[in-house]
Amino acid sequence: MxxxxxxxxxxxxxxxxxxxxxxxxxxxxxxxxxxxxxxxxxxxxxxxxxxxxxxxxxxxxxxxxxxxxxxxAPYDKNRSYFQSITAILKQDKATLTINNKRFDIFDGWQLYPSLPADLKDMPVILANHTSPDDFYRDLPQMEVREKAVVLNGVLMAKFFKSGIDSLSNVLTKRGALAIIWSSPSVSKVLDRQRSRKFIPQYVQPQTPAPGSVLPLPEIALSPERLKTLLAADNLTTNTDGTLQNPGDKNYRELKTIVSVELNRQFKETHAPNVIGMIxxxxxxxxxxxxxxxxxxxxxxxxxxxxxxxxxxxxxxxxxxxxxxxxxxxxxxxxxxxxxxxxxxxxxxxxxxxxxxxxxxxxxxxxxxxxxxxxxxxxxxxxxxxxxxxxxxxxxxxxxxxxxxxxxxxxxxxxxxxxxxxxxxxxxxxxxxxxxxxxxxxxxxxxxxxxxxxxxxxxxxxxxxxxxxxxxxxxxxxxxxxxxxxxxxxxxxxxxx
Ligand SMILES: [Zn+2]
Incomplete structure (x- = not known):
């Protein structure tokens, strides 16, 4: 009351x-x-x-x-509003070599590295499956150790949908070195990235949780670069990257050898946040x-x-x-x-x-x-x-x-x-x-x-x-x- x-x-x-x-x-x-x-x-x-x-x-x-x-003003004894942040600028130079042909980054390919390590002289195994289930069924027979695994656009799209991390984890456990994939959309992404090349890249603040497995490096190829990769084996593909004449097995080792050289440099930079209080x-x-x-x-x-x-x-x-x-x-x-x-x-x-x-x-x-x-x-x-x-x-x-x-x-x-x-x-x-x-x-x-x-x-x-x-x-x-x-x-x- x-x-x-x-x-x-x-x-x-x-x-x-x-x-x-x-x-x-x-x-x-x-x-x-x-x-x-x-x-x-x-x-x-x-x-x-x-x-x-x-x-x-x-x-x-x-x-x-x-x-x-x-x-x-919260800084410098109430005299400054500026909080100087530290950011680490990352300068990458990367080259892809397919057999003896060298390609600079964005020239038909892109790299999503987890660590700045070179990938030297990797043999390549190609999977022509179009579903993750089929792929996982064959995986125990596939010799992926110390190799790069090539996936077509159809299969990769399905892995992206279900979460690429699990694929990466499974292949890491089997000793694979990298994932290579190709799809027509890569050309578009590369066009966009070339046009935005003027934008500097910085080390991202998110660090992987302790104990988590780092994802495998991914190499994305344009359809044209996929052709380069398959040339030594005389293989041709459909627009989605699946093989035109797959043969009786859904996977095969290629004659091609692939390397990636990655030269990464770091530079400390600073920039201002502006913080004030009432x-x-x-x-x-x-x-x-x-x-x-x-x-x-x-x-x-x-x-x-x-x-x-x-x-x-x-x-x-x-x-x-x-x-x-x-x-x-x-x-x-x-x-x-x-x-x-x-x-x-x-x-x-x-x-x-x-x-x-x-x-x-x-x-x-x-x-x-x-x-x-x-x-x-x-x-x-x-x-x-x-x-x-x-x-x-x-x-x-x-x-x-x-x-x-x-x-x-x-x-x-x-x-x-x-x-x-x-x-x-x-x-x-x-x-x-x-x-x-x-x-x-x-x-x-x-x-x-x-x-x-x-x-x-x-x-x-x-x-x-x-x-x-x-x-x-x-x-x-x-x-x-x-x-x-x-x-x-x-x-x-x-x-x-
Ligand atoms: Zn915004």
Whole structure:
């Protein structure tokens, strides 16, 4: 009974607070979003490749916004917002030799190595099976020890579907040295890789779990290179890589000898994350992180990859959210939980900035309540455009993993009901998409550390990762609404 007036008191206060927050969200500045986005996605930034001049300029710009909005600087005795990450640049030179013919990497072949070891003078055994069951039935008779095993496109597709790791494990136990496979799709992949050769490769932060078996090196061949491989045996194949005249056995040893030389060099590099904080009223509580990545793909010759939607949009949203949160604080509405603002570098090079952050956080991961990650906003995606969907300027894709039942979905839907009323589209939460979405942006390393997350985004346009991802193609009204949604959601999370 005695609780009743208290509850009433609280709900009145809460409603008043919610109204004040919605009003602040209403003041979200489209002008600022636009101005900042045009700056971050300008030619001067040269595509903001991790560790480049543009990356540093972008980081400085974000830091200036943090400072202007009174965010606490966590580094260098509260004087710096910059967290310098270390990344290891990897330079590979690889050559494939088939009998005596040498081919540089991407010239009809690609290598997926597990370790930088040379594979010298490997005899080759070819399997012509079209189902894993048939393959495994013959395997005990096949002499795969110290050899490379060639699989056709049909069989490989089935192994990919059922999980390539088990095949790799079985062949490793039998002493095989490598898997060679070919399919018509390899040519397409190689075209794409050649066109993206300007992008540097870095050592990825994920290390195999202790005791796990490293996968066998895989050599993928284009149909043309497969021809080279089979020439000495006068074998010809169908387009899917199966043999035209297989003979009575489904496997055979080839006359061909294959080698791969891999020369790998490493170089230590550094790049900036930008971290700022708004202290909560109860610093004993776990904090909430709002994040976006500011890096993109850089420059290929004269072609700049502007990365306006990906992810200048998310970066300017975080800057604007800092401004709105500062307005709230100035009105006496300080969030209960501390909010950590994170602008990550190196997302495009393999989530390097966020992986570094979760290993070196300003608040321990156990004291991180949730992360709200924003990657790509403000551009109606191909699904909405192609289907002429009515809500194409009033939606957001959402992905929520509330692993600890902390009411993340309530925070998000409650924010949307109270303010923007967008269509919250759960399309990418479907089982066939979720892993790619989960691993495809900075929430992933938080997730691996057990931190629940919300991701908000606009989906993919035809300009995704192309030089045509430019600021003039952004819908600023949509960007504003999605930023408002993120702000109110963040407020709700920080007051749980
Ligand atoms: Zn992105």
């Amino acid at each position: 005695r609780l009743f007036p208290l509850l009433l008191f609280c709900s009145t206060i809460c409603a008043a607070q919610q109204k004040a927050i919605t009003d602040i969200a209403g003041g979200c500045s489209t002008t600022n979003l636009k101005k900042n986005l045009y700056y971050l996605a300008s030619a001067k930034m040269e595509g903001r490749a991790m560790g480049s001049k543009g990356d540093v300029l972008a980081a400085n710009y974000v830091a200036a916004a943090y400072k202007a909005n009174g965010l606490t 202290k909560g009223t109860d610093t004993s509580l776990a904090s909430v992180v709002i994040s976006a990545h500011h890096d993109h793909d850089g420059v290929n010759g004269k072609e700049i990859y502007y990365g306006a939607v990906d992810n200048a949009s998310g970066t300017v949203a975080v800057m604007e959210i800092a401004a709105m949160m500062n307005r709230a604080v100035k009105q006496g509405l300080r969030p209960k939980r501390t909010i950590v603002f994170a602008s990550f570098t190196g997302e495009e090079r393999g989530l390097l900035g966020s992986a570094w952050y979760v290993a070196h956080p300003v608040q321990p991961m156990e004291k991180t309540y949730a992360v709200l990650n924003i990657d790509m906003m403000g551009r109606p995606d191909t699904i909405h455009v192609n289907h002429k969907m009515a809500d194409s300027t009033n939606y957001a894709y959402i992905l929520v993993k509330d692993t600890l039942n902390r009411g993340l979905r309530d925070a998000l839907y409650g924010a949307n009901d109270a303010s923007t009323k967008l269509t919250l589209d759960t399309h990418y939460e479907a089982p066939q998409y979720i892993m790619r979405r989960l691993t495809g942006s900075d929430q992933y390393y938080f997730y691996l550390k057990g931190v629940p997350f919300i991701r908000i985004d606009c989906g993919f346009s035809t300009d995704y990762h192309k030089p045509t991802d430019t600021p003039d193609r952004v819908n600023y009204s949509l960007l504003t609404k999605q930023t408002q949604l993120a702000f109110v959601t963040l407020w709700n999370l920080a007051n749980k």
